[in-house]
Amino acid sequence: MPPAGYEAVIGLECHVELSTATKMFCPCANAFGAEPNTHTCAVCLGHPGTLPVPNREAIARIVKVGLALGAQIAPHSVFHRKNYFYPDMPKNFQISQFDLPICVGGSLDIELADGSTKTVGITRVHMEEDTGKTAHGSESGRIHDATHAAIDFNRAGVPLVECVSEPDMRSPEEAAAYLRELRATLEALDVSDVKMEEGSLRCDANVSLRASGADAFGTKVEIKNMNSIRSLERALVYEIQRQAEALDVGEAIAQETRHWDEDSGTTTSMRSKEEAFDYRYFPEPDIPAMEPDPAWIAEIAATVPELPRARRARYVGELGLKMDVARVLVADPSSTVLFEGALAAGADPVPAANWVTQDAAALRNAAGGGGALTARHIADVVALIADGTVSNAGAKQALEASFDSGEPVAEAVRRLGLTQVSDTGALGALADEVIAENPDVVQKFREGKQGVIGFLVGQLMQKAAGAANPKLAQALLRERLQG
């Protein structure tokens, strides 16, 4: 909750590295984690005479993002140069977009903790290039006494999408929900790795306070350097408190950029509005305006998958899943794939969802990967339990075996002797034995204590070494006791 008497106004600027095979303006590989300066060429090192040629796949991907967010794909859009000097920017300008971005408008629906939905407006989504990375070398490792700087240009020229929200969020929780939903959406679109820890998803926040009920916005502050959704939330909580305390004592808020320090849990001033760069934007003369063919946009639109919010709604509304289960399924794309595959193989949705989110998820977590598990395994487990071939407990065992070996579940059940005995004759003989061995319990049952049947079923299961169909066992016992 914001401090009493104030309302927080929050907007987010997110940067997303696209996971295209090559960089934005040259044929170099776009890959994270390689040896420094191994994915570079004359173009992305800004050598004299080189020219940028836009990566068509990157443009297709930002169009896909725009379509998924309900943005208008601009019929005429222009790259601009953003000019400023920095050693890790090879040309000392960044090719970006200014007043004519490729995606205009749009929105993202976020789910709040109380189960309600809020629509956050998207101002624009535009295309640009990433910079290199600088490491400052010094005894202390701190920038101010650095004796040298080492630059890795592998990241220079990686396609970067900037997505700017409207100032529609009113609390750190809403901001976090927005970032989570954006990440899930980008993940579903399969356009980026969206890993905040690797920097393929980065987020800056603009936040201001105004008196509750006021229309006019307060002075906004930009916060940078949040490396996780949690740090975004923490930074906003801190910053809102800081601004409220200042306003309480009549101090004006300075329009500035502040740096979030994860360790101290505070923000500190980086630069004021007066020190802000003049980027001297002008249209990039080396790249013609983009005027995408509507037929091409339609082709891309056809590749936009069902998005997380729609998927959750369908799972709950049409398939009868609980919202919690639907959330877990949709939050993890590989779970979604397993579940959808099981559905396609004819599995009953509710048990299939439970198997995917519980046992299969546990197996995958323990193994740190998907093992040999397929959607077919999930569908088979559900079917084999339903038709009585295997018990729940047996199915778990079989699924674990299949996870490791990939063998069909039915085969694992057979190989491990997990098939339930559903032979009336064999089980009948065991039932007779149980009744003969437990005269006291039988007496209680006949006196009306129906609940003791559970004990007798347990005895029978023990004799069958777990391989009996418990439903059938109970039926046979009842038949004998009541008959």
Place this chain on the structure above:
Amino acid sequence: MTTPLCDLTGAELAAKLAAGEASASQILASSHERIDAVDGDVRAFLTPTPRLAAERADELDAYLSTGAPQSPVAGIPVALKDVFTTNGVRTTCGSKILDSYVPPYDATAWTRLAGAGAVLVGKTNCDEFAMGSSNENSAYGPVHNPWDLERVPGGSSGGSAAAVAAGETVWALGTDTGGSVRQPASLCGVVGLKPTYGRVSRYGLIAFASSLDTVGTFTRSVRDAGSMLQVVAGHDPRDATSLDVPVPDYVAGLEDGVGGMRIGVVAEAFGQGVEPAVEASVRAAIDRFAGLGADVGEVLLPHAAYALSAYYLIAPSEASSNLARYDGVRYGLRAEGDHADSIAMMFATRGEGFGPEVKRRIMLGTYALSAGYYEAYYGQAQKVRTLVIRDYETAFERFDILVSPTSPTTAFRIGDKADDPMAMYLNDIFTIPANLAGVPAISVPCGLDDAGLPIGIQLTAPALHEQTLLRTAHALESDLALRMRPPLLEDVGT
């Protein structure tokens, strides 16, 4: 005595090679002899490449001796303005900041010439980063006009123009951003062609002003200009602004004449500032067109008067950004000393590495793009550019070709205008509009003034109408039949 091979045209050399009357090595030797004889005075070359050239010529002779099919370019000595990147060969842009720079790749235009068998004789001097009209802005000293060593060759491609005029090379590439091929061609008495913007790839052309920079050719005949364009023209996937349209045959229709051609004389181009000898010579050439059956009339380009001002906002703006990369971080000069931080090192490098004209233009451009001034300067200049484009569209509804002087004056003395940037900028008053509009233009020698200095006439055509342009230029060249040979060459023998 026979004419030295280096004084022949490319077409004549191709014929000699085909007939077995000359070898690539002999042609190259002739070119080297001339360089040895005159370049100490002319100073056209910054980096001659004799060893590479000799190897190349030997390879070509071996190849040609097998009876393999011959390209019209094979064995022809070519010089490159030192703004084209050459893999493994130093490329300076006439600047101290790139004094030690050796590019890791070849410019597309050079790749195409080399692929067709041209032999690189060296990299030529130019105004620093192609900024200038006299070649006096080179960090390596001025080039001297072969027609009068006391005078400038024009600029910025002065070294290429002088080298072709003096027979040090047969062909040369230059770049034309505001007249940097046509004006030195005019002042040195050679043919200078600036094709349509986008017709020739700019990949490997070290940028001055990206929306204006055009690869151009220097030759001693219009036919050679066509042959050279033929090789370098065409779409390049490495240049997003290169045009993806077929390349026609630029030589086939050269002899078709100008009968019925509608030729518009740009009325404003004969006002103040044009030397009487220049006006007389250009008017006489225009009369030739009439005599050859062309339909000559007068045309107005009302906004051309504002083109110079617009150019000196647009070009410096783009340059201020294009030249930002020279910072000492990755290549080229790095300022020595104990710098406070990386940014301080970058700024110190730029302070040391750039010459005064380059700094002047970077400052002009930085100012024009600043927040609060952008609309008044850069924005306004772009509007003027649109008006200039419309002027041409209107003019080309009535005319096939427009004519004017290339430069208001013949070659001026070294030092005469060096301290007056505005006087220097006015040199390009007739050439700049074609760059703003992106249309092709050519300068062809049309006479000499009383001091024996060459005069050039400029022809301009609609975008992608290089065939018409070359055909018209060829008709005039044939009719005039001038013998354009700098007196300097009389001293070195024929």
